[in-house]
Amino acid sequence: MNDGLRGYEWLPKTQYSGKGLVNYSGKNFRSFYRMEYFNERVQRYDSVVRENYNPSTQTSNPTATDAEFTSQRIFNHFNITGKFLQAITYDISASYQQQKRDVEQYNFRINTREKFDVDSQEYESRKGIYSRGTFNDFFQSEKVGLQLGYELSNIKGYSSPLAGTFSGNSIDRRLEAYDAFATAEIELGQRFSFRPGTRAMFSSQFKTQMAHSLSAKYAFDNGYQLRAVLGTSPRNPNFDELFTYFVDVNHDVRGNTNLSPERGISSFLHLKKNFFPEDMSWRLSSKISAWYLNVDDRIELTIVNPSPLAFQYNNIDVYRNWGASFTNKLVHGNLQFDLGLSFSGESKVLNSEESFNDDYLYALQVSSNIGYQIPKINTMVSFFFKYNGPEYQFILDTNQDDPSFIRSKRDGYGWMDGSIRKTFMDNKLHLTLGARNLLDITRINTSTVSSGGVHSSPNNGLLLGYGRSFFVKLLYNLNI
């Protein structure tokens, strides 16, 4: 009866999405309105079947406990940009987003295909408004620029007790955040410019915080450009980090209301140059970046349970990250090639550990993208390849008397997608044939690195994908 065949490891789902965009331009201003709609149904058929064998009548009446999740998301975005008082340019966006997930739980008599004990309810929902505005060009000067801006969000969230262990209560919360910021740009001569900035952050949840930044840019004779950025960045935990309760069968991601704001200092150094021959037959853009970040009380999604995988946002005492990246983009005729290398090391100190090991853990990422346009047949062929080197993460080890975080390694893996896109009818109709996950990645080994001889337990690894998949996409642009 329980042959392991009922139920899916990767749940079947049906998704529908639609998008709409309206543009309007007038004198001195442009605006657009964008709407997105998304609908998803996920069915969970339990792999455990209760046979309900009745020895007296020698009959079975197998039942299972199933559930169906229905999610809907509506996103409205309105943007207006323009000029007023002949000089000042503005760029204002406002959006309203609504998402809701309902659940229908039921028991199912398999023989008679009959649902019973049906219980439908709102599982969770979020509604929020968000707005951001910037105002530029206060001075009629080429040398000095000033930008003023604001950013505000007001998000209301609801989570039913079903979505988690709230001791039987639903969670209904509102989080408001209001930021005001100002940035100036000052040019000293042709080659050198710098840009100081400051931001004040007000929130319904935390005390007011300030952030400051300073960046400087220098242009060399031979086309090289060097840029340095230094900033302090306190960051309040956002709604997700505080109140997220995204728990269904595929996911277990939880917010943490005990989070405190992050305090960080960051520094970046960028060097870039564009190379091209005189006839402009090809162009190569290269950029080298190096950075160092230091964050106190950094918020991070940590694995609190490896299988089934469960995440929770936590303040990690100290977080340091340094790294370097090298990115290149080559365009030659109809060929486009991107290659990026990134190497970073991070060091974390965990709140909860009595003794910790704050060695840097290094990770390597390589990503490349190659695309070729065949003009005669209006066809674009492209491949994407990415390699993620081994990564390390912290796992909450509950097999000990005092649960504690231990380090775990996730093996490296490559990921490749490919597609062919052909356009018809003056670019109005696009047909794309593609394949995702060509290397057929499903599970990635994770292992506990025994630091100091703690236990290491075999597990099935992390489920990353459901295997190779193919898709067909048809897109038609309607000009009215």
Add this chain to the structure above:
Amino acid sequence: MKNYVLYVLSLAFLLMGTSCSDDDGGGNTPQEFVVAFQNPSLSFDTVDTEKEVNLVFSTTAPEDGSVTITYTTENAVYDTDFTTEPAGISGELTINFTGGSTGTSFTFNKLQDAIEGIAKSVSFTISAVSVADATIQGNTQLAVSFTETAAPSGTTSPEVGGPNQDNQVYVDLSSLTETTAIRDSWDLAFYSGDAFRVKINGSIFMAVAALESTDIDAVTPADVETLQPQVAVGTFDAANMAYVDDVTGNLEGTAIAAISETDADNPVYLVNLGFEVGTEDPEAGAVAVSGDPRGWKKIRILRDGDDYVLQYADLDATEHEEVTISKTSGYHFTFFSFDTEETVDVQPAADRWDISFTVFTNEIEGFGSYGYSDFITTNVLSGATAYWVETSSTAYADFTLANVDEGLFQNDQRGIGSNWRNGGGPGTLPSLKDDVFFVLKDTDGNVYKIRFTALTNESGVRGYPAFEFALL
């Protein structure tokens, strides 16, 4: 000035996975309506005069109807030796049921006992069911014996009480009888045999620790403050096994030492009274066995001839109560409750039960005591022991007396224990283990095979076990 409006509409439909609309293959298999006797046999001892005969359906009755049962007799005459309700007329009786019900019943009245040495019985057979397309299969016959005989087979659903698992249920297979006791209706069990031993109620996670003192009135809350956090079940400390009774059921291993004739050798014990039976309604498939903590007591137990003397008091009391508790002949224990401050009835007579469904304080080796729901103990004090068989070695149906391996019966009340279900974990609820069955030697030396058929009810709510058994 140029105004233009551009609409871009795109619609993408994406169907992912190889999802079909359901996951159970095949078509609609209508559930057939089967009527059967719950058990194929029924026997009377000299005390019983009437018993209910249950008929069960494979599914809820689709409509009002009736079952026709015929009977034949052996040395028994209707109206002289027995009657039924509804009444039988010329070898036949009709029992009605209503649509939506899951079973029906009739009453069998025994009027005269059998004469020693002469078999006396009535045999019932289901002959017809009024519902169209109904099937008669399974236990189509019932043999009623006027003398006590071990049931050759049967099925039962002990009333554990749902997800709070309110009851301890004692089951006697041979007579198919059940006795229930509310889990927190008792605290201490005083052994009625030769030894002077006292057990605690592990079904509500009680724990006890011996103190230095022998003066119960002198013990203060401050004396035990540091000890209290350790004297509990489930502290994940291997050393806490000292505070609970031996999990195998061996009386030598009670947490309270043997009661000595010498009063000075009997110390005061700190008693953690465990938890009340839970009242919360947990998510389907989970249990809520523990309610509010029941608090603490201090006790001291002495002997007075063949009796026990129990001294008890609240931790902060400077005086104590004292009660004399006598052994109960024919029973394993005399049970005492601090709530009623009286002895209470819990178990049936010593050899009148084979297995007990109970919440249980078990041990996880290396981590100490740990509370188990859905646990089953055997009456090891009367010699009832069990072991488990995997269906991969022998199927339940094929298992006969020849397959019984005497060497596997262990002197441990946990022979069935929690082995009949899969343990849960994060994200998975416990479920019935359908690839094992058990061999049980009962208190009379009969050997049964037992197979569990349910851990939950049809809706997946825990605390509704069911099993079938057959005499080998």
